[in-house]
Amino acid sequence: MAEQRWGVGSNQYQKRPGRPVGPGRRAALPSLSQSNERRNQADACGITWDLDQVDLEAIGGERNVDRARARFRSRFPDMIWDAARLEGNTFTLPEVQTLLDGVTVEGKKLEEQEQILALNEGFNEIDRLVGHDEFQLTKQISVRVHRMIAVHEAIESGNFRGEGSVTGGGAVRLSDGGVVDGRATGENGADLRAAHHKLLDWLSTEPDPRARALVYAASAIRHQFYFDGNKRTAKLVASGELLAHGYDAISIPYSRLHEQNIALDTLFRTDDATQLMVLLADCARG
Numbered sequence: 001m002a003e004q005r006w007g008v009g010s011n012q013y014q015k016r017p018g019r020p021v022g023p024g025r026r027a028a029l030p031s032l033s034q035s036n037e038r039r040n041q042a043d044a045c046g047i048t049w050d051l052d053q054v055d056l057e058a059i060g061g062e063r064n065v066d067r068a069r070a071r072f073r074s075r076f077p078d079m080i081w082d083a084a085r086l087e088g089n090t091f092t093l094p095e096v097q098t099l100l101d102g103v104t105v106e107g108k109k110l111e112e113q114e115q116i117l118a119l120n121e122g123f124n125e126i127d128r129l130v131g132h133d134e135f136q137l138t139k140q141i142s143v144r145v146h147r148m149i150a151v152h153e154a155i156e157s158g159n160f161r162g163e164g165s166v167t168g169g170g171a172v173r174l175s176d177g178g179v180v181d182g183r184a185t186g187e188n189g190a191d192l193r194a195a196h197h198k199l200l201d202w203l204s205t206e207p208d209p210r211a212r213a214l215v216y217a218a219s220a221i222r223h224q225f226y227f228d229g230n231k232r233t234a235k236l237v238a239s240g241e242l243l244a245h246g247y248d249a250i251s252i253p254y255s256r257l258h259e260q261n262i263a264l265d266t267l268f269r270t271d272d273a274t275q276l277m278v279l280l281a282d283c284a285r286g
Helices: 035-045 064-074 076-085 093-100 110-131 138-148 187-202 208-224 230-243 255-268 276-284
Strands: 021-022
Touching: 021 230, 035 138, 035 187, 064 076, 064 110, 064 230, 076 093, 076 110, 076 255, 093 110, 110 187, 138 187, 138 230, 208 230, 208 255, 208 276, 255 276
Parallel strands: none
Antiparallel strands: none
16 A cells, blocks of 8 residues: 555655654754744644654554554554543443444443444544545544534534634633633634644645644644534544554543643643643554
8 A cells, every 4th residue: 555645745845944854853953943943833833842852753653554554443442432531421441342333331321322433433434534545634534523523512513613603612621620712713714724724734844744643633622623522533633644654543541631631731821732742642552
């Protein structure tokens, strides 16, 4: 299988000063100061980060798409359970396995069952897209995945905030009870669409798919493109980018919920995604 590449013209990547020059290594910035680099990051992606602190080599994989997909599929029950449990779903792992086998679990709420089945649909769609060399980091793929996994929960699933008939939204409650607003939508969601476009433009200049995936996930989570389901959608789309290049998908275990909460608090308070990217990289293993 030919290696999947990011979007159109991916073979025309131009390295920016200071981007990674080898596995897990970065060259010193030759002309831009670190503060200028961070301003550029914030302008293009809405977040900042220090890739020197992120261990890209922690991301598992052999640059073999078929093997990465096989590991991905074999982990579906565990990853779906973790994703649902992080959202407060009370299904146990054996109950998730039972439900995915087509057997209804008695005594569970319908909405919890629907959440798990929706996640399963989204996971299978990412696997299908990668398997058919159809995956790209695009808004179209993001909204397709969101429409699947958040159909029973989000207002107007499959639309960015503001694109439908409902406006506002995007506020995030932090682990200490504080609230931070999501990005402004603009008229009919125009500002969010523009932000997503700028993000993709920036990613088209990043040659390392691991960095692209992590930046995409963190930026999408911070922007809160959707009314609900942002973390699940962002992590699953980022996983598609990793899988399409033979790396393993991202799955944050429920046991690391506290780490995720602290990283998200930092992201929303400061726009610094470094801590979250460190966690995401460490949770992309086969």
